[in-house]
Amino acid sequence: MRTPIAYFLVTSGLLFAIGTVGVLIRKNALLIFMSIELQLNAVNLSLIAFSRMHGSLNGQVLAFFSMVVAAAEVVVGLAIIVSVYRRTGSVSVDDVRELRG
Amino acid sequence: MPLDNVVFWVFAPIAVASAIAMLVQRNAVHAALLLIVNFFCIAVFYLLLGAPFLFAVQVIVYAGAIMVLFLFVIMLLGVDRGDTLRERLVGQRPAAIGLGLALALEVFFAVRAGVGFAAKAPVGFEKVNAGGNAQALARVLFRDYFFPFEATSVLLIVAAIAAMVLAQRKARAITQAGAEAAGRGEVA
Numbered sequence: 441m442r443t444p445i446a447y448f449l450v451t452s453g454l455l456f457a458i459g460t461v462g463v464l465i466r467k468n469a470l471l472i473f474m475s476i477e478l479q480l481n482a483v484n485l486s487l488i489a490f491s492r493m494h495g496s497l498n499g500q501v502l503a504f505f506s507m508v509v510a511a512a513e514v515v516v517g518l519a520i521i522v523s524v525y526r527r528t529g530s531v532s533v534d535d536v537r538e539l540r541g
Numbered sequence: 542m543p544l545d546n547v548v549f550w551v552f553a554p555i556a557v558a559s560a561i562a563m564l565v566q567r568n569a570v571h572a573a574l575l576l577i578v579n580f581f582c583i584a585v586f587y588l589l590l591g592a593p594f595l596f597a598v599q600v601i602v603y604a605g606a607i608m609v610l611f612l613f614v615i616m617l618l619g620v621d622r623g624d625t626l627r628e629r630l631v632g633q634r635p636a637a638i639g640l641g642l643a644l645a646l647e648v649f650f651a652v653r654a655g656v657g658f659a660a661k662a663p664v665g666f667e668k669v670n671a672g673g674n675a676q677a678l679a680r681v682l683f684r685d686y687f688f689p690f691e692a693t694s695v696l697l698i699v700a701a702i703a704a705m706v707l708a709q710r711k712a713r714a715i716t717q718a719g720a721e722a723a724g725r726g727e728v729a
Binding site for chain 1: 614
């Protein structure tokens with residue numbers, strides 16, 4: 441493979457930064473959740489790039505575990521969003537303010 | 542220009558552009574579809590990096606299962622009408638974009654200092670992937686990481702039960718209404 445590993449790492453960093461901005465500026469809980477998925481994928485990409493760089497499969501196994509945890513996290517997160525929607529009738533994070541001090 | 546370089550320079554702009562388009566997209570369904578494009582591009586990167594098994598897992602689990610779940614919830618809740626663009630905190634959006642740019646620049650310089658843009662991947666990854674990537678990965682997974690692998694199965698069961706508990710409110714409400722109707726002697 442002739443592509444430098446650093447290119448993949450910079451792409452991964454860019455995607456992670458875009459995901460961070462998405463979490464910070466979006467108001468819809470579902471879109472915030474999608475941005476978190478984008479961040480998780482960016483980190484998986486850097487794990488696999490480092491695994492290629494160091495010539496070992498440990499990074500790939502870690503990315504595999506991270507996918508499993510992401511699947512569990514999506515199931516629970518979406519169930520929470522659905523139950524918040526049933527309670528407040530909205531998925532905007534600005535409308536969820538029952539615990540506001 | 543070697544072939545993998547061509548593939549990288551075709552898919553990297555698509556990945557970044559679809560992520561930015563997802564960021565500015567007001568319609569939730571369109572954002573989900575752009576995220577699927579992004580996941581496919583990342584899957585192609587996995588293929589370039591010598592991880593064909595994770596390529597398949599990425600396409601099946603992320604682009605398939607997880608995004609279908611997202612689209613299902615978006616359509617179930619009917620929240621694809623768009624996002625409010627009113628800011629509750631003054632200056633939150635410019636500050637977020639500025640900090641995001643700072644983060645991207647920081648990663649760029651950290652990679653340049655730590656890895657370097659001239660460093661090519663070492664040859665001989667075929668030796669690591671001996672007998673096929675899935676077999677080699679299974680060897681590592683079921684020898685060195687067997688206990689964490691079993692722990693993830695517990696995690697998945699807990700997540701499934703949690704989702705059922707969080708979503709069962711409506712079913713209980715219906716049975717309660719039925720019991721009240723029976724108590725009043727109404728004909729169901």
